[in-house]
Amino acid sequence: MSDPQTPVFEADGLRKVFRDFWGRPRTVAVDGLSLRAAPGEVVGLLGPNGSGKSTTIKMLLGLLRPSAGRVRLFGRDPRDPAARARVGYLPELSNLHKFLTPRETLAYYAGLFDIPAATRRKRVDALLERVGLAGTAADRPVGEFSKGMARRVGLAQALVNDPAFVVLDEPTSGLDPIGRREVKDLIVDLGRMGKTVLLSSHLLAEVSDVCTRVAILAAGRVRAEGRLADLLEERDRVRFTAAGLPDEAVPRVKDAIAAAGAASVAVDHPAATLEDFFLDVVGGAAK
Amino acid sequence: MKRALSVVFGVARTTLLEGLQQPAVLLLALSCMELTALQPVLQLHTFGEEGRLARDCGMAFFLVFGVLVSALVAGSGLAAEIRDGTAATALAKPAGRASFLAGKFLGALGVVAAFGWCSFWEVLLAVRTSEAVVETAKFYGAVRDSLCGLLSVGAPLAALALAAALDIRSRRRFGLWFFVFSAALLPLAAALLGFFDRTGAWTGAWSPGLDARLVPLGVLLFSLLAAFCALATALTTRLQTGSALALSFLVLFLGFLADGARGDWGAAGRLLYALVPDVQSFWLADELARGGRIAWRAVAGGCACALSWTVFALSLGYLSFRNKDL
Numbered sequence: 001m002s003d004p005q006t007p008v009f010e011a012d013g014l015r016k017v018f019r020d021f022w023g024r025p026r027t028v029a030v031d032g033l034s035l036r037a038a039p040g041e042v043v044g045l046l047g048p049n050g051s052g053k054s055t056t057i058k059m060l061l062g063l064l065r066p067s068a069g070r071v072r073l074f075g076r077d078p079r080d081p082a083a084r085a086r087v088g089y090l091p092e093l094s095n096l097h098k099f100l101t102p103r104e105t106l107a108y109y110a111g112l113f114d115i116p117a118a119t120r121r122k123r124v125d126a127l128l129e130r131v132g133l134a135g136t137a138a139d140r141p142v143g144e145f146s147k148g149m150a151r152r153v154g155l156a157q158a159l160v161n162d163p164a165f166v167v168l169d170e171p172t173s174g175l176d177p178i179g180r181r182e183v184k185d186l187i188v189d190l191g192r193m194g195k196t197v198l199l200s201s202h203l204l205a206e207v208s209d210v211c212t213r214v215a216i217l218a219a220g221r222v223r224a225e226g227r228l229a230d231l232l233e234e235r236d237r238v239r240f241t242a243a244g245l246p247d248e249a250v251p252r253v254k255d256a257i258a259a260a261g262a263a264s265v266a267v268d269h270p271a272a273t274l275e276d277f278f279l280d281v282v283g284g285a286a287k
Numbered sequence: 288m289k290r291a292l293s294v295v296f297g298v299a300r301t302t303l304l305e306g307l308q309q310p311a312v313l314l315l316a317l318s319c320m321e322l323t324a325l326q327p328v329l330q331l332h333t334f335g336e337e338g339r340l341a342r343d344c345g346m347a348f349f350l351v352f353g354v355l356v357s358a359l360v361a362g363s364g365l366a367a368e369i370r371d372g373t374a375a376t377a378l379a380k381p382a383g384r385a386s387f388l389a390g391k392f393l394g395a396l397g398v399v400a401a402f403g404w405c406s407f408w409e410v411l412l413a414v415r416t417s418e419a420v421v422e423t424a425k426f427y428g429a430v431r432d433s434l435c436g437l438l439s440v441g442a443p444l445a446a447l448a449l450a451a452a453l454d455i456r457s458r459r460r461f462g463l464w465f466f467v468f469s470a471a472l473l474p475l476a477a478a479l480l481g482f483f484d485r486t487g488a489w490t491g492a493w494s495p496g497l498d499a500r501l502v503p504l505g506v507l508l509f510s511l512l513a514a515f516c517a518l519a520t521a522l523t524t525r526l527q528t529g530s531a532l533a534l535s536f537l538v539l540f541l542g543f544l545a546d547g548a549r550g551d552w553g554a555a556g557r558l559l560y561a562l563v564p565d566v567q568s569f570w571l572a573d574e575l576a577r578g579g580r581i582a583w584r585a586v587a588g589g590c591a592c593a594l595s596w597t598v599f600a601l602s603l604g605y606l607s608f609r610n611k612d613l
Contacts, residue, residue: 058612058613061379063375063378063379063612065610081381081382081383082381084381085381087379089376089380091372091375091376095371096373097301099305099308099460100301100305108297109376109377111293112293112298112377112380112381113381114289114290114293140458157376161380167379
């Protein structure tokens with residue numbers, strides 16, 4: 001067990017330069033990035049395409065060798081296999097063996113963690129159930145799957161070792177709105193269970209719904225970082241939400257607020273998100 | 288150590304399953320088996336050397352198709368995994384790169400072994416099929432063993448049909464089951480033929496009727512294929528399948544030249560001999576002429592040479608793979 005105070009990962013001055021065949025610098029993908037996460041945090045890595053999110057993740061996992069800087073995973077060099085024993089990783093593309101079935105895929109990855117056979121079988125069944133692939137789909141080759149179904153298998157393989165640190169690179173790509181919501185719920189659950197999550201995405205709503213802290217990357221550098229509530233809070237504005245207030249009472253409340261010294265007062269009805277509305281409609285149709 | 292072995296076993300098993308499922312591997316194996324089985328029938332100018340031709344052609348098919356299968360499986364096993372990102376997914380788990388590479392090699396070697404087992408039985412049957420002089424109480428003359436020829440051509444086709452039936456009925460893996468049925472049906476056919484003489488007559492007593500002197504040659508060539516499998520695995524840490532295949536055949540070609548070059552090309556020849564495996568020392572088919580045998584000491588020497596080459600190639604592969612960006 002590692003010290004609970006030890007950051008789950010820490011990157012200091014990380015730089016990655018991709019070179020061409022002759023060793024000449026081709027692209028600076030990450031340039032002096034520093035980032036860390038404490039146990040139990042759900043950290044969002046935001047940025048446009050090509051901002052260095054996936055490269056950063058791969059350096060954190062020891063898949064890419066940094067050109068400069070230092071990375072620690074649970075206080076160890078990520079190239080040490082033992083450092084990765086408590087990590088679950090969902091890559092940007094699902095990257096699955098197309099001739100294997102989901103059950104075989106999960107058994108294969110569980111085998112890399114040396115999980116005992118009995119535990120492995122139970123965990124594989126539970127994960128297939130969790131990602132909605134139990135039944136006949138569990139024994140069909142992954143090569144026959146849609147992108148969304150393959151994504152579910154990818155997600156299950158990332159959780160096969162019951163990881164303490166889960167790295168999700170664009171986890172909802174290829175999923176329909178129901179799948180997206182399930183993944184978001186899963187991330188929230190992981191956070192509640194005390195797991196550390198690093199979520200990379202360029203979908204802002206996705207990150208704001210589930211993350212406690214975000215880092216915004218652009219051109220390989222962290223441009224903004226902090227707790228989501230701190231970054232987004234507008235301290236000079238106050239919002240009240242009231243249920244059951246009659247329409248004729250609204251002007252009086254508005255006047256009272258103005259009289260209390262508010263510079264401006266706006267009144268509207270809160271709207272549900274399109275995602276919530278969609279899920280209600282589809283859920284109703286299913287019933 | 289236990290975890291490393293678990294990684295090696297898991298990666299090897301997946302590579303083996305995937306390799307046997309590759310349509311190209313199945314086509315190569317089927318082509319090799321059928322060409323070997325048919326060549327005793329297709330020979331035109333044999334000069335009374337039917338058996339020798341069947342043996343030499345069969346073992347040449349075994350070697351050339353084996354090198355093809357090695358490069359293809361190593362390419363689909365490692366180069367494709369690096370390209371498609373499955374290697375990154377596996378290596379983000381507590382799997383060391385050395386264990387991963389060893390697993391990829393062993394899995395590819397498993398595919399080559401499955402190919403080699405089936406192809407070698409075909410060579411044994413082809414040698415029996417080829418025309419030879421038979422002298423019995425009722426018959427004297429040169430005869431081709433038609434029953435053996437029929438079974439050796441039919442066994443892979445039957446394996447194909449059985450695998451297809453299994454796939455249609457219960458969605459079993461077609462490629463894997465083709466190899467399972469071929470590996471079982473060919474020895475079964477050979478065992479059944481033991482009850483028949485070369486004219487196709489039932490003898491009532493079982494005798495092997497196969498040229499067991501080919502076994503040491505098969506072992507030698509398989510050990511050479513293991514070295515080529517290691518070479519292809521090492522090459523595919525940096526190259527795609529096509530390039531690895533081309534380089535494997537270049538090494539095979541240079542390997543055939545190496546022994547002669549050592550004497551004729553001076554320092555360059557000696558350097559070549561030191562760098563590439565001397566394929567001539569594995570190709571001892573000529574020792575079998577006129578009833579000769581290959582000494583097991585020569586087999587042990589060849590296997591040791593192939594093993595050292597395998598270790599050398601895999602070590603270079605590891606050095607190349609150790610710091611590779613995935």
